[in-house]
Amino acid sequence: MTVLDIRNLAVAFGATPVVHGVDLSIARGEALALVGESGSGKSITAMALMGLLPARASMTADAMELEGQDLRGLSDAALRRLRGPQMGMIFQEPMTSLTPVLTIGRQMTEALRVHFGLSGEAARARAIDMLDRVEISRPADRLRQYPHEFSGGMRQRVMIAMTMALEPRLLIADEPTTALDVTVQAQILDLMRTLVRETGTSLLLITHDMGVVAQMADRVTVMRHGRLVETEAAAPLFAAPRQDYTRILLNSVPRLDAPLRPAPQPTPPVLGFRDISRSFAGRGLLRRSEPVRALDGVTLDIARGETLALVGESGSGKSTLGRIGTRLDLEHDGRVEIDGIDITGLRGRALRKLRSRVQVVFQDPLASLDPRFTVGRTLGEPLRIHQGLAGECLRTRAADLLAQVGLPSSALGRLPHEFSGGQRQRIAIARALAVDPAVIVADEPTSALDVSVQSKVLDLMEDLQRERGLAYLFVTHDLAVVRRIAHRVAVMRRGRIVEMGPVSAVLDDARHPYTQALLAAAPVADPTRARRPPAPMPHTPDKPLSLVSDGHWVAA
Structure with a gap:
């Protein structure tokens, strides 16, 4: 039975068409993946189906039916009754779809009470069960918390639990696992597969992660410039794509069996962490709870021209260590060294001078770029402050920086x-290059990018490293990207390094059970591989690192 039937869908913003003649159909219990680069029209197609297009958009379709019900022309009230139990959507950025002033419990139980008529206690029990199924610890306590008290990955798990609690007939998942670690991603994908299997829910999966597509999809539809390029069953499409664009997408996917980068020449450390520990005060509604230990005695070095990847689950301390290295977090124990000089106690002008040696590139550039500043002003500010440039010299230097990252000088007058x-x-x-740094801390810099764009950004970072001798501390949860970009890798868990060494040693001969579990959970872009349920994370006691081979350290 066909659950969703769309024929000749077209969407335009004013006089600009963005979706052209799209035909989609999904059978009961089927998983259809819609893939393509940003701007191809994937999310707009889903928003049109949900009746969530902005007011300035116009839409036409020869047919748009959900289980035989025509969705065209339905009132807002009628669409609200359908959203949830009939069709639900998991958005890519959960913070924009969760209400910041309401507790998680209020938001989860409200939908259950409105659509299913559950009592307060029954709705609460259902909410607790769903949070537990998506691996949220202490789910009963979490119901009293607000969205800002959760990490990005935890907010996404809450959003997934909230949507799946209603068991919709059609589940639209728009990049549902982008912000998640590989282990949590594996658990969420397994949960979504279970829902499809047990309830007959149909799945429209929008993603750029071809490993997720290979694990989840029965069929794949490739979209480009608002048009459908190719539709095929998953296995034949991965084995022999017919269209050049599909081949480009698949060839851009980083692989765990890809060739390794050659190791750089040994040089003295440019950035060093010495016995770094960091705790955060616990918080409760009426009393303070025990402090949370985010980092516990972390020691590592990064050499000039080297890329050290830092991997681990959310909450393992990766980003906290990166903030300490960039001196955005000064409240810690231990020492931070630049070129062997202890800078831990520096403040004020002395700190600002040395801070320029370590720059940061964040996961979401739109959130880290001032929306009111043109690109010229964004690049000009550090050039003026740190290098004293002004006027035409400043503009020329800003244009040179854009050229180095492959953008034209005309971009200087545009907004983010x-x-x-x-x-x-x-x-x-x-912007990070503007102050001529020695080290760049890259915190999940490609996780939200399409595979083809991700590949170009990684190529750019490699080129800049060769030209400038840059060192990278590359924070990521994507192990295939680690193999693509890194020379060494450190695996973190609960604030401690549990395994560290050359990429070949850690990824090809993992010794710690936690590293082995991360590798087992990593999605592979091959639909012929058997889908295995995710293994639980091993509980291993903390032990000191010991050398097991040349440069390969394991806490075992």
Whole structure:
């Protein structure tokens, strides 16, 4: 039975068409993946189906039916009754779809009471069960918390639990696992598969992660420039794509069996962490709870021209260590060294001078670029402050920075929202380069990018490293990207390093059970591989690192 039937869908913003003649159909219990680069029209197609297009958009379709019910022309009230139990959507950015002033419990139980008529206690029990199924610890306590008290990955798990609690007939998942670690991602994908299997829910999966597509999809539809390029069953499409664009997408996917980068020549450390520990005060509604230990005695070095990847689950301490290295977090124990000089106690002007040696590129460039500043002003500010440039010299230097990251000088007069995600990340890299740093801390810099754009950004970072001798501390949860970009890798868990060494040693000969579990959970872009349920994370006691081979350290 066909659950969703769309024929000749077209969407335009004013006089600009963005979706052209799209035909989609999904059978009961089927998972259809809609893939393509940013701007291809994937999310707009889903928003049109949900009746969530902005007011300035216009839509036409020869047919748009959900289980035989015509969705065209339905009132807002009628669509609200359908959203939830009939069709639900998991958005990519949960913070924009969760109400910041309401507790998680209020938001989860409200939908259950409105659509299913559950009592308060029954709705609460259902909410607790769903939070537990998506691996949220202490689910009963979490119901009293607000969205800002959760990490990005935890907010996404809450959003998934909230949507799946209603068991919709059609589940639309728009990049549902982008912000999640590989282990949590594996659990969420397994949960979504279970829902499809047990309830007959149909799945429209929008993603750029071809490993997720290979694990989840029965059929794949490739979209480009608002048009459907290719539709095929998953296995034949991965084995022999017919269209050049599909081949480009698949060839851009980083692989865990890809060739390794050659190791750089040994040089003295440019950035060093010495016995770094960091705790955060616990918080409760009426009393303070026990402090949370985010980092516990972390020691590592990064050499000039080297990329050290830092991997681990959310909450393992990766980003906290990166903030300490960039001196955005000064409240810690231990020492931070630049070129062997202890800078831990520096403040004021002395700190600002040395801080320019370590720059940062964040995961979301749109959030880290001032929306009111043109690109010229964004790049000009550090050039003026740190290098004293002004006038035409400043503009010329800013244009040179853009050229280094592959953007034209005409971009100087534009605002961040006028660029694609990949272009914004290039601007963020240019801003980091403006002060001629020795080290760049890259915190999930490609996780939100399409595979083809991700590949270009990684190529850019490699080129800049060769030209400038840059060192990278590359924070990521994507192990295939680690193999693509890194020379060494450190695996973190609960604030401690549990395994560290050359990429070949850690990824090809993992010794710690936690590293082995991360590798087992990593999605592989091959639909012929058997889908295995995710294994539980091993509970291993903390032990000191010991050398097991040349440069390979394991806490075992």
